Amino acid sequence: MKNWDNARIQSVLTEEFSCDFKWLWNVPHASHQNGVVESLIKSVRQAFNVTCKSQAFTAEQWSTFLAEISYVINSGPLYPSSDGVWESPPVTPNDILLGQHNSPPQPTPEDRINPRDLLRCTQNRIVDFWKCWLKYFAPNLLPRNKWFRKRDNVQVGDLVLELDPKHKRCQWKMALITEVHPGSDGLVRKVRMKTQTGEYDRPIHKLCLIATREELDAD
Secondary structure (H helix, E strand, C coil): CCCCCHHHHHHHHHHCCCCCCCCCCCCCCCHHHCHHHHHHHHHHHHHHHHHHCCCCCCHHHHHHHHHHHHHHHCCCCCECCCCCCCCCCCECHHHHHHCCCCCCCCCCCCCCCCCCCHHHHHHHHHHHHHHHHHHHHHHHHCCCCCCCCCCCCCCCCCEEEECCCCCCCCCCEEEEEEEEEECCCCCEEEEEEEECCEEEEEEHHHEEEEECHHHHHHC
């Protein structure tokens, strides 16, 4: 990180993505103070152990696998771009690291095929990692009311991220809330959301709030 061109990174974020980021650096030798990052590291380790614990890879396969899962992990959205929710893709860690928007992943076969084909065997492991990592990573994105104060209900106009392991690798479906359906206790547990492909009803525990309506209006 010492060799990063911070001026160029800030220039790309400001000029190309119209984003103003404030960098916060963690104190050295105090990883316990960086809970968000440590939770991400833990989810990656868990998914890695489940996916590759008994897998025998060649050096070339390991190189491909690690490069691909690095791209998967860094493809998650950080914040919508200022051009609008649908006009351009959201800002991701890959944008900062690569200086460009995520490119769509190469299609991979869903069926299990002969493992003698090393490349396709590796691709199958990458798909397994994506599904497993999302399973461990998703709970870290959702509020835990057992330890923290209760959050405000989502409202019409909020931007959310749908968490679904069935989505294709690196596909993060963002949506706008169009209707909310509170229960008898006043808490919203079901919403109707609008995506680029249509409108759907979803339970609130499958959604992660990205930006509130007020934040989107301010931008």
